[in-house]
Amino acid sequence: MGSFSIWHWLIVLLIVVLVFGTKKLKNIGNDLGGAVKGFKDGMKEGTTDPASTPAAGQVASQQAADKATIDVEAKQKS
Incomplete structure (x- = not known):
């Protein structure tokens, strides 16, 4: 009762x-296959040497932070 037979499927x-x-359905299958292939290619590229090159998102966020950061020095009163 809990399992489906081949006729149900x-x-x-x-x-x-x-x-x-x-x-x-064919278009959905092609899109899904392309996404899986792209994911696998990305995983292969990511395992080569992750320490040498930062991810694109990290570079963009670092550049945005550099523009918003003000570098100042605090002086103590004597």
Whole structure:
């Protein structure tokens, strides 16, 4: 009672194809495959030498912080 048979899954698949259409499902599959491939490529590039080059987000946030930071020296009164 808790598990679905193959016929249940075929009916669900048929309903999904009728609702979305095969072209839309193909586009979704291509987009998902491209995202997975890009993620894998990014993981390969990230493991080469992470200490030598900072991430792009870190560089941008560091430059933004440099523009907003005011460098001053405090002097003590005598």
